[in-house]
Amino acid sequence: MSETSKVIGDKSQVIMHFDLKLADGSAADSTRVNKKPAKLVMGDGSLTPNFEACLLGLSAGDKKSFELAPEDAFGQPNPDNVHHMDKSRFAADMTLEEGMIMAFAQPDGSEVPGIIRSIAGTSVTVDFNHPLAGQTVIFDVEIIDVINA
Numbered sequence: 001m002s003e004t005s006k007v008i009g010d011k012s013q014v015i016m017h018f019d020l021k022l023a024d025g026s027a028a029d030s031t032r033v034n035k036k037p038a039k040l041v042m043g044d045g046s047l048t049p050n051f052e053a054c055l056l057g058l059s060a061g062d063k064k065s066f067e068l069a070p071e072d073a074f075g076q077p078n079p080d081n082v083h084h085m086d087k088s089r090f091a092a093d094m095t096l097e098e099g100m101i102m103a104f105a106q107p108d109g110s111e112v113p114g115i116i117r118s119i120a121g122t123s124v125t126v127d128f129n130h131p132l133a134g135q136t137v138i139f140d141v142e143i144i145d146v147i148n149a
Contacts, residue, residue, distance in 0.1 A: 006060040006146045012042050013147040014055060019140040020132075023067075028132055037144050048073075054139060060146050066139045073137045074130040081128040082117070089124075096124060101131070 008014055017037050020029040031038045040046035042055070050072040058064060070076055090096060096119055103111040104126070114126040 005148050007148075008042065008055050008058050008143070008146050009148060010042050010056070011149065013039065014042065014143065015039050015145040015147075016055075017142040017144065019138075021138040021140065022132075023136045023138065025138075028135075028137065051139060055141065055143075058141070058143050058146075060143055062141075062143045064141055066141075068137050068139060070134050070136060073139075074132040074135065077127075077129040077133040083114075083126050083128065085124045085126055087119070087122045087124055102126075104128075 015037050017031045018029075019027065019032065021027055038046075042052055047055075050068060054064070054066040054068075087096070096116055098116055098118055100116040101113050102116065104114050106112055112128060113131075114128045115131060117125040117127045119125075
């Protein structure tokens with residue numbers, strides 16, 4: 001097998017470990033926690049185009065670290081993504097706490113995560129921005145295998 005067959009291109013299937021860390025070094029996400037590498041096909045939407053761009057040209061066995069500014073990672077927080085909801089919209093027996101992440105059903109049936117930012121009387125402030133919005137992130141990757149059709 002030629003070496004070029006193990007290089008990541010725009011349609012490659014990639015098996016990799018990754019660690020997503022904040023600029024201060026704290027862990028945000030990692031495939032190593034469960035010792036289960038991520039599998040994805042380039043262009044399938046698993047990663048944003050900016051994260052995919054980091055992987056292009058890497059080969060099986062490569063280990064690399066990339067620092068992405070907020071605009072290249074999860075964007076800046078959008079104030080329009082912060083909503084004030086009436087407490088009656090939540091189950092009566094649900095204990096709401098600041099910092100809690102909950103899934104909210106969308107009209108199309110999909111779910112979107114929201115972070116409870118504050119609770120004041122009957123008003124609950126929910127932030128639907130990505131939890132890492134506004135953060136510079138470090139994307140450490142270890143390419144385990146590359147499969148090109």
